[in-house]
Amino acid sequence: MTEVSQAPLILITGGGRGVGAATARLAAAQGYDVAISFVSDEASAAAVAADVEAAGRRALAVRADSADPEQVERLFGAIDQKFGRIDVLVNNAAVLARQSRLEELGFDRMRRIFAVNAIGPILCAQQAARRMSYRHDGRGGVVINISSAAARLGSPGEYIDYAASKGALETFTTGFAKEVARDGIRVNCVRPGHIYTDMHASGGEPGRVDRVKDTIPLGRGGQPEEVARAILWLASPEASFVTGAFLDVTGGK
Template sequence: MTEGRGVVLVTGGSRGIGAAASLALATDGWDVAVNYRTQADEAARVVKACEERGARAIAVQADVAEAEQVERLFETVAAELGPIGAVINNAGVVSPAGRVAEYDAERLDRVFRINTVSAFLVAGAAVRRMSTAYGGDGGVIVNISSRAAVLGSAGEYVDYAASKAAVDALTTGLANEVAKEGVRVLGVRPGLIQTDIHEPGRLDRLGATPPLARPGKPEEVAEVIAFLASDRSSYMTGTTVDVSGGR
């Protein structure tokens, strides 16, 4: 483990890419706050694994699509671990595969609220604490998007793709907004990754389609996240990095 880097908050950190990122960041010297909404047992296991890597770690329950809970989340992390130096804006959801003509307003509200509204709320809370314009010491925000934002996910998840395209716009716009305030904003677009976000059989059907002819592992995405959160990426902002096997 490297020398301590500070405190990082990972939203949706109890499983999948969020869990892998939490472990990679702990290995990289961060103290880690693992946010979860419902999966307390899974979050506790991630915390234990972070601690085994030498990090201080806590699990904090909050629905990051709710502004009041986002504020409580940030306040809890700061009180228990200290000032937050990086935020991994990772919480996300998909609905069952379907065509746009089949979507209803309830589905769209859920997907955009969890994937897009939450990303804005978390990013805003992070800026209010990190930005030198608000009295902060600077920091890094890493927004987790999806390669679907570029590909469109026709016939399956066009709503998810659109919600993540909005996250890409957030990364670009916010990076320019706070670049002179000590805050860097970056993004990661994972491709087909071995997590439980996929419906059964989807990875079997599509996993060999990237040029690298396999799905990715959460740990492969996590290593890029850890790099972007660190000072190793100090001359990067406003950039979204594809981790998609060339797809």
């Protein structure tokens, strides 16, 4: 039986680590019930869910690969079952592969990066729109896509496929924001810069932020909580007239 929640519900894909986990914890502190998806690290996702519940909010952690439409459908079905609503979607899940020049990139890598980083958010937004949109008798809502400064900078010699996938996500943000504006859905994008997360290890350089921090005008890397605060501002009524916008959290880079 569906239990209709009175608290707003936020879904954060890839919510078991880094920016996603920081956003989940801050959202709980701000009064949201929290659903997160994860792919492999069940222990980390369970720890985030436990922190949400310790803050007095309800939590749901679901194993779901956002690049798989059937898993995305099951994720939203689980949210329907437990909460009976969704108010905010944060498309945070993303993958990064080892630093490489274009000549060395394999097709399977390119396909996986675009599947998770570009198609995945579209699939999740599609499910969210079916629940949020006025045209589907929804209450409205907010979608926040997590891009990267790489979409502007290009990441030459390191991650140009990742940067290109985030560029696609940004174009989707612009179009989707215009498409659903009259349906009560605001769609915005946060562009983190060099942030201290485990993601850099996936690229083969765990200490990357420290290596490049002198190229950042503020002279330091960012913390996941600093990105989380930007996300939750965009989710809040304080940003009620903001849609189709891009918020850089890059230290000026």
